[in-house]
Amino acid sequence: MADDAAVGELTGRGAQPRQLIVTVYGLYSRESDGWFSVAALVNLLADIGIDETAVRSSISRLKRRGILEANRHDGAAGYQLSADAVEILREGDERIFAPHRGTLQDGWVLAVFSVPETARQQRHVLRTQLTRLGFGTAAPGVWIAPAHLHEATTAMLQRLGLDRYADVFKADHLAFGDLREKVAQWWDLDQLRRLYGEFLRLHEPVLRRWKRRRSAREREAFTDYVRVLTDWRRLPYLDPGLPAELLPKGWTGARATELFFALRSRLADEAHTHVTRATGLSHR
Numbered sequence: 001m002a003d004d005a006a007v008g009e010l011t012g013r014g015a016q017p018r019q020l021i022v023t024v025y026g027l028y029s030r031e032s033d034g035w036f037s038v039a040a041l042v043n044l045l046a047d048i049g050i051d052e053t054a055v056r057s058s059i060s061r062l063k064r065r066g067i068l069e070a071n072r073h074d075g076a077a078g079y080q081l082s083a084d085a086v087e088i089l090r091e092g093d094e095r096i097f098a099p100h101r102g103t104l105q106d107g108w109v110l111a112v113f114s115v116p117e118t119a120r121q122q123r124h125v126l127r128t129q130l131t132r133l134g135f136g137t138a139a140p141g142v143w144i145a146p147a148h149l150h151e152a153t154t155a156m157l158q159r160l161g162l163d164r165y166a167d168v169f170k171a172d173h174l175a176f177g178d179l180r181e182k183v184a185q186w187w188d189l190d191q192l193r194r195l196y197g198e199f200l201r202l203h204e205p206v207l208r209r210w211k212r213r214r215s216a217r218e219r220e221a222f223t224d225y226v227r228v229l230t231d232w233r234r235l236p237y238l239d240p241g242l243p244a245e246l247l248p249k250g251w252t253g254a255r256a257t258e259l260f261f262a263l264r265s266r267l268a269d270e271a272h273t274h275v276t277r278a279t280g281l282s283h284r
Contacts, residue, residue: 016230017050017058022067023230025081026089028275034081035073040279047278048223087159091152092233097264099236099257102146102243108173109150111135111143111157113166126162134240136186144171144186145240183246192238196252199235203228203259210266218277221270225263232260 024044029036038059045055059079062068068079081089111130115123133152135143145153147170157163173179183189206224239253247253 017045017054018062019230020045020048020050020226021055021058021062023226023233024275025068025085026092027226027229028272028279029081030086030089034086035071035078036080036279037073037076037078039076040078043278044222044275047219047274048226091155095152095236096229096233099239100146100148100241102148102241104179104243104245106147106243108171109145109147109153110138110169110171111145111153111166112169113141113143113162115165119165122162122165125160126165129156129160129162132237134237136183136240138182138186146242149240180246183242187240187242189248192235193248193252195235195238196256199231199256200252200259202231203263207259207263207266210263216270216273218270218274221267222274225267225271228260228263228267232256 021041024041025034025036038056041059042052042055046052050058059068063070063079066082067085069082071078071080113123113126115126130143130145130153133145133149133156135145135149135153138144150168150170154163154168157166157168173182206228210221210224235253235256244251244254
């Protein structure tokens with residue numbers, strides 16, 4: 001099973017070479033049963049500026065963490081995604097590429113848990129996983145998120161065997177206090193605003209550059225798309241899709257979301273063409 005650190009890799013919190021490898025696997029390897037040859041990975045990551053030594057070292061670490069498994073296809077050495085990694089990436093597809101913004105009418109999902117001292121490691125995993133899903137802390141042992149995350153929450157608890165420690169509720173906020181103020185306490189919106197601002201600072205110039213382009217540059221599209229997706233994919237996990245009415249005015253998350261999807265629309269097809277030509281992906 002992919003461990004706690006492995007989940008970090010799969011949601012964009014790992015070291016940079018490993019992040020990029022996971023992004024490449026998530027985007028392209030599932031078209032070929034989750035497998036890439038080592039040679040193909042080395043060539044693709046070289047396009048992004050990662051040398052062979054760093055690629056091989058990162059692959060080894062991803063293997064130790066349960067994300068990749070060694071396998072040979074037609075005599076070629078390579079690695080494929082583990083079953084757990086495939087499931088985590090599948091869940092991530094919706095979160096990353098189809099983010100949902102909740103409304104006040106939707107209500108909330110509450111995860112209430114009690115873990116005995118003898119199972120403190122499970123307590124740590126539970127807190128980490130709820131944070132990964134975008135939950136805020138309303139009170140000790142009471143975690144809250146927009147209601148649309150209830151299916152992802154129950155699936156995670158069952159997959160990791162944590163359902164014995166938790167109860168999940170659908171809830172409405174009836175009283176007391178200003179809900180906008182409470183949301184700002186339950187989630188670190190200042191940090192999230194800074195992260196969205198950094199994403200905009202890094203990638204708005206990329207979109208401006210591509211708008212000036214008249215011809216396709218597939219290798220460059222691949223490089224830019226992998227980097228923008230690597231930077232983007234952790235943000236939908238930190239931002240659980242809080243209702244817009246509860247967010248600060250001029251929320252930078254809206255601009256960042258528009259930017260990501262504009263870049264995806266511009267780059268994804270050309271990037272895929274580059275990978276297909278570089279690896280023979282469509283012929284496996």
